[in-house]
Amino acid sequence: MRITGLLLCLVCVYTAGVSARQPAVPLETWAGRQQLPATRYELRWEKFPAGEPTPHDDRAFTGTGLVILDAAGGRTRVDQDERLRFKNRPGQLNRVRQSVRYDGQEQTCFFKMEPAANAAEEPAGVKVAVGVWGGSMHWPDEFAPLAWAHGLVVPSGGPQIGPFPTAWWPTSERFRPAGTDVIDGRPCAVLRDATAAEGVTATLHVDAADGAVLRTSRVRAGGSTQVVAVTYRDTPHGRLPAGWEVTNTRPGQPPAVEAKVTVSAARFDPPAADDFRVALRPGMYVERQGQTWSVGPEGVQVPLESSEGERPTLMARALAVVGPIGFLGLVMAACLVVGLLALRRRVRATS
Structure with a gap:
């Protein structure tokens, strides 16, 4: 009797496990x-x-x-x-x-x-x-x-x-x-x-x-x-x-x-x-990491700020001006101007 009961319990446990897995x-x-x-x-x-x-x-x-x-x-x-x-x-x-x-x-x-x-x-x-x-x-x-x-x-x-x-x-x-x-x-x-x-x-x-x-x-x-x-x-x-x-x-x-x-x-x-990937065609714009580019002929991407019809930014103008002398030359010129202004103030203070 005990063996029969044990077998029934095992069958119930097995059936429950299968149902849970199904x-x-x-x-x-x-x-x-x-x-x-x-x-x-x-x-x-x-x-x-x-x-x-x-x-x-x-x-x-x-x-x-x-x-x-x-x-x-x-x-x-x-x-x-x-x-x-x-x-x-x-x-x-x-x-x-x-x-x-x-x-x-x-x-x-x-x-x-x-x-x-x-x-x-x-x-x-x-x-x-x-x-x-x-x-x-x-x-x-x-x-x-x-x-x-x-x-x-x-x-x-x-x-x-x-x-x-x-x-x-x-x-x-x-x-x-x-x-x-x-x-x-x-x-x-x-x-x-x-x-x-x-x-x-x-x-x-x-x-x-x-x-x-x-x-x-x-x-x-x-x-x-x-x-x-x-x-x-x-x-x-x-x-x-x-x-x-x-x-x-x-x-x-x-x-x-x-x-x-x-x-x-x-x-x-x-x-x-x-x-x-979206195929790029002339006349499209590309936006990547907060920057926008215009797509020109043959798929060439140009920064929107310098594309045709757009006004160049102040930084672009400055770089265009200092291009011949380089950025280091611009820094040296700025230091010279600051030094002259400081010297002028000192002369006024002692006079």
């Missing part, structure tokens, strides 16, 4: 997606702001984009080109173009907004910011489903947190087991984000078989909910996103689709190093 498997499988090859995604989307046109209305805001994710190589790129209206200018359709690129060492990015009716094919007068990851612009977290597909997740502190991609790795400290579920016939582990803001319950449904994030939800204390539902397609490198839909639900109101994104193509051609 939720960790989808997290490990999800993180394993970081070994996917670099993937180039071509996107198009529609946005339906609250109070604005509903889905299938031709007034919906539209956009196209390109995202390259190379988690194993620590490189990424996001280009956006969309047409939007803003509340302060509801009658004007704007074309907004921006790009964030990171080559593993340095981030280059730009932002350009102008009336859509006057926008040239290539934006003019663009200022390209060069610096560290997340320095002046950050990776747009609206494309988070693509990061999830590559075993990454936007840090709880925001997409500007680096280094990329190690700061984007999902961890068991952040994502806690919260049960299981089935989505479209696929068993999922439900993981709860322990770093969600106070009053917000954030969960992810991770496919138990391949680590794909199928759905995320954020439920606020007041009852409002945001759900991101991701669909997948088969590729030579496993299942990758075919698109996703963002739906908001407010208490007492029916669900409203906020955005619908379609992945029109996913390619696995090895990207070139230049794909992760």
